[in-house]
Amino acid sequence: MGKTSKKTKIIINCILSILAVIWITPVFFAVLNMFKGQVEYNKGSFWALPAGNAFADNLVYIRDNAKIFQGMLSSLLYAACGAVFAVILGTLAAYAIAHLKIKHRMFWFMVIYSGTIFPFQIYLIPIFRGYAKLGLYDTRQGMILFYTAICIPFVMFVLRNFFKGISRELSESAKLDGASDFQILIKIFAPMAKAPISVVLLSQFTFCWNDLMFGLTFTKSREIKPVMASLSLMNTGHAPAMLMACLVASLPTIFFFIFLNKNFEAGFAYTGK
Amino acid sequence: MTKSFSLKKYKDYLYIAPAVLFVTIFFISSIIYALRLSFFEWDGFSEMTFVGFDNYLKLFRDKNFLTSLTNTIIWVGSSLVLSLALPLLFAILITKSSWATGFKNIFYFPSALSGTVGGLLMTSILSIYGLPKIVGMLGHPELVRDWLAIPYVNTFVMIVSGIWQGLGLNMLLFISGLRSIDSSPIEAAQIEGAGTFQLYTKVVFPLMKNTIVVVLLMSLVNSFKVFDNIWIMTKGGPYRTSETLALTMYEESFIRNEFGRGAAVAIVLTVIVVFVSYFNIRNSFKED
Incomplete structure (x- = not known):
């Protein structure tokens, strides 16, 4: 400049x-x-x-009355499981779409990617009804399954772009040496994709941790509610405790903010959904 | 030989099967279910009654829905200006300042917090004894009231306070866009005596066209989906005056148990978002 x-x-x-x-x-x-x-x-x-x-x-209030710490433990479980499962399934799909012999790869890509195109609000009613019928409403399994599902398209999108940049000769020469497709993914592709995988892992964890809408809709009891839903239900008449809860509930994402900032300059671009 | 060949072909699809299954069960079937539901009247408990396009026709005669549609357009329109002009201005200033990394981190920081936290912080600050009191002390006592409780005004209050949290990501994208452009055309223009304003409008912005288009389309799509902030700050009230389509859908379905109507609102929102996303997707897959 x-x-x-x-x-x-x-x-x-x-x-x-x-x-x-x-x-x-x-x-x-x-x-x-x-x-x-x-x-x-x-x-x-x-x-x-x-x-x-x-x-x-105030600390006692947010622990006992608002159940913020309980909410944080629930969110930790949902966000960690959701992000890890999504990264595993998303990586498999991205690898196949970028490097394996699949017909109509653009079609399959769009099927998975379509999950992020529609406004998330449209999923609320159908999944709420489905969960109620299947007994997944207000359960930990239900929340983990949902967060896994909602993170998959984005993980697949980012990693497919990365895998596409890896030359085909690399996987073909490994194949000549007798490596299977799965070995190539685990031994060659995944280690090369360490940086983007860490970035999507953290960004998807943050997305799940910060989610309000789904946590509010798919849960009812205080033990199951994720942290942002518990936070939104706090008594606004007790603002000092509420403000403290805001800061406490943000600690993990602030930590990642500092961590991401140090390690991956470009990582920020991935955090938007 | 033939057998192992077909087995191999089948094996490759196993890699995409879990992802496809998850997306189909959770999202694609949801769209179909919501579309079907929008043609029924249903309170969630009793029998569903088929009503054809009634839900949709009623929506466009409903005052609340029209307010909500107007609010959505206001959110989208102002976010176009705010999510482009302001972050771009901040990005330019930051790249020219002497403490770029520090400023960048400070302005990005709120984006690392959740919309819920941002909304709660803003609600406290905007309540009577917060910012309104300070404005009152500066000589405007008539402004000392709860700004979020004033119908129709509160939408704008929320949009402006949303800048605090919404600026960061776009600013970051613009900073990296500014840094990656080639400096030789800029130097050439400076030698020819171009002023600062001309330099940006004639040389820098055209060079950043790609970044600007990406940010514009992304912000446009996202501004249709704002939920957390409004839900936290006003719950769409008072008297449903600050609802957007996302809020109206939630309100009709989960507060009023009008699931058919809620689904119809969701479908209207989806049609609009998919239409806008089309340009977004076409833009991001240009190279494929």
Whole structure:
């Protein structure tokens, strides 16, 4: 890019610094208020420093009343299983579509990819009804199966693009050496795809962890509800505890944010669905 | 020989079978079920009655649905401007600043949080004693009220507050787009004396056309599907004035038990999204 004069650079730095302060404010607001008591906050002390320290009370509240930690454990199970199963099944499909002798590969690609084209809202009613009939409504198995299904198309899409970039000669020469298709996938392709596989794994985990709509619709009991659904059902009259719960529930995704940031610059582009 | 050959052919399909099975059971059959359901009247318990196109015809005479459709168009229209112009401006400023990585991380950070968390944070800040109080102290006492509870205005409040979380991804894509363009045409234009504005509109933006098209189509498709933020911030209220199609579908089906109507709304939304996605998909598979 062209050169920027010193004066322009200073102006730009100033504008961005002001915006950065605005950008941090909501998080600062949450941190500030999670130390306050319910009464103090409701009296309208939003921006003042906390008068006492209700941190421990709020922590007990989000554990016992709002069941946030239980929700986090459930979400951890659903998101980890969903992302891992989807990566396994998505990788198999991507490998076959990119490198094996399959007829109408574009058709099969579109069948799997179609899962991401339709607005997710349309799946709510049919799956809700189906789950109710099959006894999967409000169960852990039901949530894991669903998150696996919803992550598969995206995993397949990203990895197919990656596998297509690997030359055919590589797999053909391995085949001449007597390797089977499955061995080629496990021993050659998968290790080469380490970076994209880690990125989709983390991005799909984050997607499941952050999901509200499906968690809200396919579960009923507090023990089964994933964390975002529990969070959305919290009593808004107790804002300090709610803000604390927001921060606590975001810890894993913040952790991944830092991790992804360090390791894969390009990884961000994959996180959008 | 022939036998092992056909067995081998069959084996290759085993790799795609689980994925195809999952997608067919969960999604493709869902679309068919929802399409069928949209022609019935059903409360979820009693007998289903076939009503033909009644659900659809009634929708277009329903005030709530028309409000919802209008709101959806407002969301989509403003997201076109906000998801292109603002992130592009931020990206340009960041690439020219002296602390690019730091600024980039700060502006991207909210995108790492969930829509639920973003919505809850914004709800607290926008309630009376938060931002409205500050605006009141700056000399506008008439503005000290719960902004999210004002019908029709709250849609715009949500759109603007959504920038906080929605800006990050597009900004990141634009930054990498800006960094990957070839610098020689820019230098040539500068030598010929092009001003900053001209430099961007005539040289830089045309060079970034691909990134811009990808971001535009992606944002367009996503803006039809906004659910979490609105559900958290207003639940579509007050009096169903801030619903979008995604919310209306949820409201009709799971709050009012009008499953046929809900399915009809879902089908309308799907038709629109698939129409827009067509351009998106055509664009992303140009090379295939």
